Amino acid sequence: MNVTGDQALVKKINKSLILHTIRKHPELSRARISEITGLNKATVSNLVAELQQEQLVLEAGPGESSGGRKPLILHFNAMAGCVIGMELRVKQMTAVLCDLNGSVLSETEVPLRRHDLAYTFEQMKTMIAGLIDEAPPTHYGMVGIGVGVPGMVDEDGVVLFAPNLGWEMVHLRSMLEEHFAIPVIIDNEANSGALGELHFGRGQDVRHLLYISAGSGIGSGIIISGELYKGSRGYAGETGHMSIEAEGMPCSCGSRGCWELYASEKAYDLAASELPAYQTRELVRHAAEGDEAARSQFRVMGNYLGIGLTNLINGFNPELIVLGGALSEAREWLEEPMQQVVAKRTLPYHKQQLEIAFSALGSRATMIGAGFSAAMHFLGHTRVMV
Amino acid sequence: MNVTGDQALVKKINKSLILHTIRKHPELSRARISEITGLNKATVSNLVAELQQEQLVLEAGPGESSGGRKPLILHFNAMAGCVIGMELRVKQMTAVLCDLNGSVLSETEVPLRRHDLAYTFEQMKTMIAGLIDEAPPTHYGMVGIGVGVPGMVDEDGVVLFAPNLGWEMVHLRSMLEEHFAIPVIIDNEANSGALGELHFGRGQDVRHLLYISAGSGIGSGIIISGELYKGSRGYAGETGHMSIEAEGMPCSCGSRGCWELYASEKAYDLAASELPAYQTRELVRHAAEGDEAARSQFRVMGNYLGIGLTNLINGFNPELIVLGGALSEAREWLEEPMQQVVAKRTLPYHKQQLEIAFSALGSRATMIGAGFSAAMHFLGHTRVMV
DNA sequence: TCGACTTTGTATATTGGTTAAACTAAGTTT
DNA sequence: AAACTTAGTTTAACCAATATACAAAGTCGA
Numbered sequence: 001m002n003v004t005g006d007q008a009l010v011k012k013i014n015k016s017l018i019l020h021t022i023r024k025h026p027e028l029s030r031a032r033i034s035e036i037t038g039l040n041k042a043t044v045s046n047l048v049a050e051l052q053q054e055q056l057v058l059e060a061g062p063g064e065s066s067g068g069r070k071p072l073i074l075h076f077n078a079m080a081g082c083v084i085g086m087e088l089r090v091k092q093m094t095a096v097l098c099d100l101n102g103s104v105l106s107e108t109e110v111p112l113r114r115h116d117l118a119y120t121f122e123q124m125k126t127m128i129a130g131l132i133d134e135a136p137p138t139h140y141g142m143v144g145i146g147v148g149v150p151g152m153v154d155e156d157g158v159v160l161f162a163p164n165l166g167w168e169m170v171h172l173r174s175m176l177e178e179h180f181a182i183p184v185i186i187d188n189e190a191n192s193g194a195l196g197e198l199h200f201g202r203g204q205d206v207r208h209l210l211y212i213s214a215g216s217g218i219g220s221g222i223i224i225s226g227e228l229y230k231g232s233r234g235y236a237g238e239t240g241h242m243s244i245e246a247e248g249m250p251c252s253c254g255s256r257g258c259w260e261l262y263a264s265e266k267a268y269d270l271a272a273s274e275l276p277a278y279q280t281r282e283l284v285r286h287a288a289e290g291d292e293a294a295r296s297q298f299r300v301m302g303n304y305l306g307i308g309l310t311n312l313i314n315g316f317n318p319e320l321i322v323l324g325g326a327l328s329e330a331r332e333w334l335e336e337p338m339q340q341v342v343a344k345r346t347l348p349y350h351k352q353q354l355e356i357a358f359s360a361l362g363s364r365a366t367m368i369g370a371g372f373s374a375a376m377h378f379l380g381h382t383r384v385m386v
Numbered sequence: 387m388n389v390t391g392d393q394a395l396v397k398k399i400n401k402s403l404i405l406h407t408i409r410k411h412p413e414l415s416r417a418r419i420s421e422i423t424g425l426n427k428a429t430v431s432n433l434v435a436e437l438q439q440e441q442l443v444l445e446a447g448p449g450e451s452s453g454g455r456k457p458l459i460l461h462f463n464a465m466a467g468c469v470i471g472m473e474l475r476v477k478q479m480t481a482v483l484c485d486l487n488g489s490v491l492s493e494t495e496v497p498l499r500r501h502d503l504a505y506t507f508e509q510m511k512t513m514i515a516g517l518i519d520e521a522p523p524t525h526y527g528m529v530g531i532g533v534g535v536p537g538m539v540d541e542d543g544v545v546l547f548a549p550n551l552g553w554e555m556v557h558l559r560s561m562l563e564e565h566f567a568i569p570v571i572i573d574n575e576a577n578s579g580a581l582g583e584l585h586f587g588r589g590q591d592v593r594h595l596l597y598i599s600a601g602s603g604i605g606s607g608i609i610i611s612g613e614l615y616k617g618s619r620g621y622a623g624e625t626g627h628m629s630i631e632a633e634g635m636p637c638s639c640g641s642r643g644c645w646e647l648y649a650s651e652k653a654y655d656l657a658a659s660e661l662p663a664y665q666t667r668e669l670v671r672h673a674a675e676g677d678e679a680a681r682s683q684f685r686v687m688g689n690y691l692g693i694g695l696t697n698l699i700n701g702f703n704p705e706l707i708v709l710g711g712a713l714s715e716a717r718e719w720l721e722e723p724m725q726q727v728v729a730k731r732t733l734p735y736h737k738q739q740l741e742i743a744f745s746a747l748g749s750r751a752t753m754i755g756a757g758f759s760a761a762m763h764f765l766g767h768t769r770v771m772v
Numbered sequence: 773t774c775g776a777c778t779t780t781g782t783a784t785a786t787t788g789g790t791t792a793a794a795c796t797a798a799g800t801t802t
Numbered sequence: 803a804a805a806c807t808t809a810g811t812t813t814a815a816c817c818a819a820t821a822t823a824c825a826a827a828g829t830c831g832a
Contacts, residue, residue, distance in 0.1 A: 003770040004425050005399035006819055007789040010391035013770075014790085017390060031809055039390050040791050045810060062799095068808020069798040152735055160735055208618045220701075224610060231703025232594045235735050242697040243731070244632045246648075246690065255696060255731035262632075304632065310641060311628040311697070315606075317617025345629070345641035349538055349546055349621050384389040384399075386768050392790055393818050400819085417780055426820050431781060448828095454779020455827040 009382070014039055015047045016382045022057055022076045023101060023379075029063060029071030048074065055080045055139040056379075076101060081140035081378065084131050085371020086124070086147045087189060090115070090164045090216065093123060096364070097131045098371040100143075100379065102200050104364075106134050115165040125179060132180075144374030145176060146185045148192035148366040150219075154234045157186035163252070164216060185373045189213060189366050190237055191228055193359075194221025196369025197322045201360035210318040211365075212239070214305070214327035215280075218260040222316070240264065244307055262304035264327065271297055280326050287333050298333035305334060306341025313342070313350050324359035324366075331358045398768045400425055401433045405765065408443055408462045409487060415449060415457030434460065441466045441525040442765075462487060467526035467764065470517050471757020472510070472533045473575060476501070476550045476602065479509060482750070483517045484757040486529075486765065488586050490750075492520050501551040511565060518566075530760025531562060532571045534578035534752040536605075540620045543572035549638070550602060571759045575599060575752050576623055577614055579745075580607025582755025583708045587746035596704045597751075598625070600691070601666075601712035604646040608702070626650065630693050648690035650713065657683055666712050673719050684719035691720060692727025699728070699736050710745035710752075717744045 003009070017037055022028055025036075030048055034041045051057040058077045062070035078101035086095040090112070097106040110127055112120065124147075132142055149172070151162025157173025176184040187195075194211030203209045209223040218240030222229040230236050240260035241253045248257025249270065260266055268278045275293055276286040287294040309321060327334065335358070342356065359365050389395070403423055408414055411422075416434055420427045437443040444463045448456035464487035472481040476498070483492040496513055498506065510533075518528055535558070537548025543559025562570040573581075580597035589595045595609040604626030608615040616622050626646035627639045634643025635656065646652055654664045661679055662672040673680040695707060713720065721744070728742065745751055 002403055002423055003399075003772060004403060004423060004819090005396035005770070007393075007396070007787080009399075009770065010393070010396055010789060010818095013389075013391035013395075029809070034810095037390060041810065042792090042812080043790055046790090065799055066808075067800050067806080069800095069810075071809060224615060229610060232705040233703060233735070233739060235733070236701065236703040238700040238703075238733055238736070241700045241733055243630060243693055246630045246634075246643075246693050248632075253731075253733055257632075307629055307632050312701070314624040314627045315608075315622065315698070315701070317619060317622040317624075319618040345639075347621070347624055347627055347639055349619070350624070353619060380772075382770065382772050384391070384395065384768065385771055386389060386766075390790095393816085396789095396818060415780070427781070428783085428821090429819055432818085451828050452779075453777080453829050455781075455829095457780060 011047070012380075012382045013384060014043060015051065016380060018044060018047050019051055019056060019076070019379065020381065022051075022074055023078075026075060027063065027073055029073060031071060033074075078103060079136070079138055081138050081143040081375075082135045083143055083371045083374040083378070084128055084145045085192075085367040085369070085374065086127070086145070087192070087366040087370065088120070088124075088147060088149045088165070089189075090150065093120075093127060094363075094367055095127050095131060096367050096371055097135055098368065098375070100375045102368055102372045102375065104368070105136070106131060115167070117167065117170055120165070121175065124176070128176075128180065140378075142180075142182055143378040144183045144185065145180065146187070146192065146370030146372070146374035147172065147176070148187055148189040148370040150189045150216075152235050152238070153186050153188050155230070157184065159186065160235075183374065183377055185370070185377055187228075187370060187373060188219060188221070188237065190219035190221040191230070192221070192367070192369035192373065193324050193361075193365040194223050194322075194369065195228060195372055196361050196365035196367075197324065197359060198223050198226070198369075199372055200368055201365060202322050202355075202357045203320055206320045208316065208318045208320075210312055210316060210321045212309070212312075212321065212323050213325035213366075214260075214264050214323065215325035216265050218264045218308070218325075220312070239308065239312060242308060242311060244304070244311070259304070259308040263301050263308055267301055267304075268297070280329055284330050284333070287330070295333060298330050299337045301327075301330075302334035302337030303341050306338040307345065309338070309356065310342055310345040313346050313354060317350055319353060319355070321354070321356045322359055323356070324362070326363070328358050328362070395768070397433070398766075399770060400429060401437065402766060402768045404430060404433050405437055405442060405462070406767065408437075408460055409464075409765075412461060413449065413459055415459060417457060419460075464489060465522070465524055467524050467529040467761075468521045469529060469757045469760040469764070470514055470531045471578075471753040471755070471760065472513070472531070473578070473752040473756065474506070474510075474533060474535045474551070475575075476536065479506075479513060480749075480753055481513050481517060482753050482757055483521055484754065484761070486761045488754055488758045488761065490754070491522070492517060501553070503553065503556055506551070507561065510562070514562075514566065526764075528566075528568055529764040530569045530571065531566065532573070532578065532753075532756030532758070532760035533558065533562070534573055534575040534756040536575045536602075538621050538624070539572050539574050541616070543570065545572065546621075569760065569763055571756070571763055573614075573756060573759060574605060574607070574623065576605035576607040577616070578607070578753070578755035578759065579710050579747075579751040580609050580708075580755065581614060581758055582747050582751035582753075583710065583745060584609050584612070584755075585758055586754055587751060588708050588741075588743045589706055592706045594702065594704045594706075596698055596702060596707045598695070598698075598707060598709050599711035599752075600646075600650050600709065600714070602651050604650045604694070604711075606698070625694065625698060628694060628697060630690070630697070645690070645694040649687050649694055653687055653690075654683070666715055670716050670719070673716070681719055684716050685723045687713075687716075688720035688723030689727050692724040693731065695724070695742065696728055696731040699732050699740060703736055705739060705741070707740070707742045708745055709742070710748070712749075714744050714748070 245257030631643030
């Protein structure tokens with residue numbers, strides 16, 4: 001249904017605007033908020049008073065005067081509640097306990113021996129229960145759980161297909177919500193990572209961002225106008241199966257020449273020559289020790305990474321691309337060949353104002369992003385499009 | 387700056403909602419609008435009265451009663467003003483005079499002998515002036531001009547680069563606005579085509595649509611959440627330069643193996659064997675007459691079209707793909723091999739609820755879409771995101 | 773044909789949000 | 803100490819949507 005306008009909506013828009021303004025800029029006074037947002041001073045005062053009552057904003061004493069009355073500094077009360085952000089990986093499960101602004105309060109990790117649903121779900125419940133126990137007492141308590149999973153997720157939080165876990169049609173959101181009675185958000189691992197980098201990594205103030213998660217495969221999270229783009233059914237971003245060799249190697253997906261066969265860890269198995277190791281971390285170590293086979297492997301992969309990136313750049317015209325996932329540990333060896341290919345093959349105009357960076361959050365991007373989704377879901381975010 | 391909420395905004399949102407509801411559904415009464423939108427009957431009455439005063443809505447007499455007072459049927463007054471939609475092509479220039487709802491009132495075409503700016507701009511001015519003369523007298527008169535051009539356009543209506551015209555950094559919008567003193571909207575030809583198909587072709591009620599314009603090259607218009615996605619600088623959609631053969635044929639763009647070398651009219655020049663003709667229309671004629679070389683050429687191109695489409699489907703997960711441009715005339719010969727490849731290579735979940743269709747508007751999609759952009763710019767469209 | 777019922781559209785009073793302007797509070801500068 | 807600045811609050815006015823009552827104009831069964 002359509003959203004109609006009334007006074008309640010106006011209040012929602014303005015309150016949301018003020019809350020997120022305070023959240024993003026610490027050390028603001030009511031007067032500054034009025035200037036920044038364009039809202040009347042009285043409006044700001046009223047809505048801030050409500051936000052204080054709701055424990056979402058705190059007064060933190062007087063600030064510096066610039067020739068008049070001292071301003072009263074306001075803070076977003078990130079400790080009004082807690083969220084949990086998780087990442088489900090093939091070999092382990094990691095999770096963080098975060099405040100409402102994405103700061104990590106606690107971090108845990110557990111190895112996964114098997115991937116069957118029963119076992120994994122038990123482990124998840126134990127891990128989440130542990131973090132809930134650890135959580136400090138807050139006004140709202142635990143307000144949400146976000147989970148990033150290595151597979152396709154639909155809009156109802158159903159994991160449709162996660163080949164590396166052997167999962168199909170797992171109603172993960174409803175399972176967790178029924179057990180913990182807390183709102184749960186399930187997302188693809190790359191989508192969560194994209195949100196993590198957007199809000200806490202390299203992506204501050206970026207409108208259109210592409211997050212590429214290269215590990216055992218390649219997935220990507222697409223941020224358009226500051227928001228996750230999920231496609232018509234929630235499956236957007238499966239760029240690992242973009243064919244870059246029309247009649248190349250056959251892929252398990254049914255296609256041929258898929259990008260991830262050449263530019264993810266899958267390439268190790270298909271490498272032309274013998275490699276000294278078949279795990280990224282090991283291979284990086286060998287490369288650092290001067291092993292030519294390892295270095296050459298990364299050069300080739302960097303080249304292919306660049307080719308796929310070029311395709312995405314020409315199509316999406318993003319402001320920023322962030323490379324994350326396990327492969328980002330090989331940055332030292334991948335970056336130069338990759339950048340060279342991109343420079344050579346990208347359309348000239350698309351290169352302007354384009355930055356390609358490696359993840360600032362590293363392997364924590366996904367779980368931090370997942371936790372942040374949960375926090376944003378709790379805080380709400382209403383705004384207008386013109 | 388941020389959009390803040392106040393009563394004026396509420397009114398704008400609701401008025402916009404009512405106007406576009408009437409525009410999209412003819413034969414509505416105030417009572418039905420109230421039901422559909424969720425707005426109070428009194429609100430609808432008030433805003434409709436204003437829209438009537440602004441000549442944007444007309445009362446069209448009583449409708450059928452269903453056991454009570456007869457409803458007063460309202461119509462969107464598409465003839466409150468006119469717009470012009472143009473398409474600039476390599477060999478000709480086409481334009482339509484449209485009402486505010488995209489209905490074509492008049493259509494013209496002029497061949498282009500040269501492409502230098504001075505000459506082309508003269509021709510444009512003449513063409514537009516002719517259509518302005520033809521326009522029937524309306525309350526608002528001519529309210530906008532939309533132009534689709536074969537090249538990259540930035541957010542200020544500057545044609546950055548149009549290789550087929552030999553244009554670079556042409557400030558087309560300001561040139562036309564200064565001359566005609568009417569709002570002008572310049573867009574890439576594929577973007578305008580996407581809008582045309584979205585609103586008047588196959589795309590009604592579709593949220594995420596991809597319009598592929600295959601002709602002398604391949605461009606695409608990306609519609610996300612019902613809106614054109616232009617990327618960070620306005621250059622999104624250059625999918626013709628997506629590499630589908632990592633080390634394939636060198637392209638003028640600096641890359642290799644670009645999709646449009648294999649699946650646009652550029653493929654004719656690079657065909658393995660001799661072709662009976664080198665223009666799509668001619669080649670289609672030969673294929674229809676049984677020429678095996680022509681048919682085989684289309685089969686190969688259909689195959690490559692499918693490979694590129696698969697890449698886009700996996701990445702974007704659109705609901706609908708519309709194929710337009712000159713190549714769509716070869717639909718009879720392209721469609722089957724293309725659909726086969728897509729069926730074989732696309733990820734299984736992405737196939738669900740995906741439709742691939744050929745353009746319903748044909749060669750008119752771009753100019754109709756361009757005109758519609760101008761009309762929408764005049765009518766405005768304010769709404770809320772939650 | 774009459775009266776009961778339906779449906780459409782308008783008028784009225786109320787609600788509740790933002791706002792401008794005046795005001796209080798609390799500083800700095802000269 | 804007086805003049806000036808800046809921060810935040812109070813007040814009254816405004817205005818758009820709403821619920822409710824109401825008027826207008828139809829249908830339908832007996």
